[in-house]
Amino acid sequence: MNIALLGYGKMGKIIERIAIERGHSIVYIKQREQSTGNLEQADVAIDFSVPSIAVSNIKEALTAQVPVVCGTTGWLEHYSEVADFCKEKDSAFLYGSNFSLGVNIFFELNDYLAKMMKNFEQYGVSMQEIHHTQKLDAPSGTAITLAEGILANSSYESWTLDPQATDKQIHIDAVREDQVPGTHTVRYDSSIDQIEIKHTAHNREGFALGAVVAAEWLKDKKGIFSMKDVLNLKK
Ligand SMILES: NC(=O)C1=CN([C@@H]2O[C@H](COP(=O)(O)OP(=O)(O)OC[C@H]3O[C@@H](n4cnc5c(N)ncnc54)[C@H](OP(=O)(O)O)[C@@H]3O)[C@@H](O)[C@H]2O)C=CC1
Ligand SMILES: O=C(O)C1=N[C@H](C(=O)O)C[C@H](O)C1
Numbered sequence: 080m081n082i083a084l085l086g087y088g089k090m091g092k093i094i095e096r097i098a099i100e101r102g103h104s105i106v107y108i109k110q111r112e113q114s115t116g117n118l119e120q121a122d123v124a125i126d127f128s129v130p131s132i133a134v135s136n137i138k139e140a141l142t143a144q145v146p147v148v149c150g151t152t153g154w155l156e157h158y159s160e161v162a163d164f165c166k167e168k169d170s171a172f173l174y175g176s177n178f179s180l181g182v183n184i185f186f187e188l189n190d191y192l193a194k195m196m197k198n199f200e201q202y203g204v205s206m207q208e209i210h211h212t213q214k215l216d217a218p219s220g221t222a223i224t225l226a227e228g229i230l231a232n233s234s235y236e237s238w239t240l241d242p243q244a245t246d247k248q249i250h251i252d253a254v255r256e257d258q259v260p261g262t263h264t265v266r267y268d269s270s271i272d273q274i275e276i277k278h279t280a281h282n283r284e285g286f287a288l289g290a291v292v293a294a295e296w297l298k299d300k301k302g303i304f305s306m307k308d309v310l311n312l313k314k
Contacts, residue, residue, distance in 0.1 A: 080298055082291075083107035083121035083145060085136040086128030090150065093287040094125055101291060109136065121145045123294040130154045130216055137161055137172065146171035148294045150178055150286065153216030155223065162303050173297050173304040176220030178289025182263070183306050185278040189225050189265055192276060193232035202267040202274070204229055205244075207252040209262040217253035221263055226251060229265070261286075 080103045084091045087110050095105050107116035107124075111132075118124070124140040126133055130153030140147045141164060149172070158174065165172040177183070196202055208222040218226075218240060226238035226249050236247040244250035260280040267274040280286070289306065296309045307313045 080104075080122045080295065081106040081120050082294060083109070083116070083118050083124035083140065085109045085124055085126040085140065085147075086132075086151065088127065090127035090283060090287060090290075091125075093283050094127065094290055097284075097287050098291050098294075101295075103291070118143050118145060122298045123148060125149075125290055125294055126151050127290070134161060138164055141165055141168045141170045141172065144168070144170060146297050146300065147173070148290055148297055149174045150176075150290050152176055152220030152223075155220070165303060169301060171297050171300045171302055171304070173293055173306075173309070175289070175293065175306045176224045177261070177286065178293060178306060179280060179285030180289060180310070181280070181285060182221060182278050183289075183310055183312065185263070185276065186224060186228060187312060188276055190228045190232055192265070192267075192274075193229040196267055196274075197233045201269045201271075203246070203269075204233070204235065205250045205252070205266050205268065206238075207254060207262075207264045207266070209254040209256055209259050211259050212255045212257055214255060217255075218251040219253070219261065219263070221261065222251050222253070225263060225265055 082098050082103050087108050106120040107118045124145045124147045126136050126149040128151050133151040133154045134157045137147050208219045235249050238249040262279045264277040293309050
């Protein structure tokens with residue numbers, strides 16, 4: 080399979096290595112200042128760039144009839160615009176706030192726990208995400224997906240970064256620490272005890288492998304998809 084890399088930073092470079100190990104070829108690399116190769120030759124594009132450029136990267140690839148796997152976070156206010164654009168181009172698009180298998184299992188666990196906790200209002204929920212200091216967006220895309228999972232399965236109404244969250248808001252504490260690849264905790268606290276679920280990424284390998292697996296899955300498909308489709312987790 081021929082792959083275009085849109086963004087060639089920490090993630091782009093690991094994805095390149097894993098893609099080549101799995102027998103694929105990198106035919107196009109787009110960086111901030113330059114691009115090499117030919118986008119039109121790609122069977123699929125993988126975008127791990129920056130929030131401000133992701134939407135135009137995605138549209139450029141879809142216009143060239145190249146399906147896009149996007150791992151870039153922090154641009155979700157434009158998600159429906161991108162989905163509509165993809166449908167208009169009759170192409171394929173898959174966004175994942177987190178491509179690691181472990182986090183996608185954690186998403187399911189989070190949904191299940193939220194459903195269970197809905198009946199026990201003595202517990203209040205809060206979240207914490209910890210990432211490296213170069214991260215541009217807060218809260219993390221993964222934290223937003225976790226919060227959306229709780230919102231869909233509880234009587235909470237929104238999430239907030241504000242520590243003065245109301246009873247109807249899920250507080251997300253976004254912590255930045257040097258070198259941390261990504262740690263997410265969901266906590267249910269009462270005056271009696273605490274229940275916590277936590278995912279810790281030891282490195283970026285799982286994110287990159289998941290993105291390549293998603294690209295292998297998306298090639299030749301049309302439509303809007305998520306990692307739930309790739310991992311067959313849809314109920
Ligand atoms: N979904 C998931 O599983 C994961 C998502 N992410 C997300 O992926 C994104 C990238 O992460 P990461 O690789 O760690 O970040 P990096 O900062 O290491 O890499 C981003 C790259 O994008 C480049 N870039 C900047 N402008 C453009 C442009 N106009 N066109 C193409 N590339 C451009 C940057 O170039 P320059 O160096 O010149 O600035 C840089 O090389 C982030 O949004 C992050 O949150 C990260 C890990 C996992
Ligand atoms: O920026 C990162 O590094 C990461 N970003 C993603 C996110 O925002 O959730 C996924 C992972 O946690 C690493």
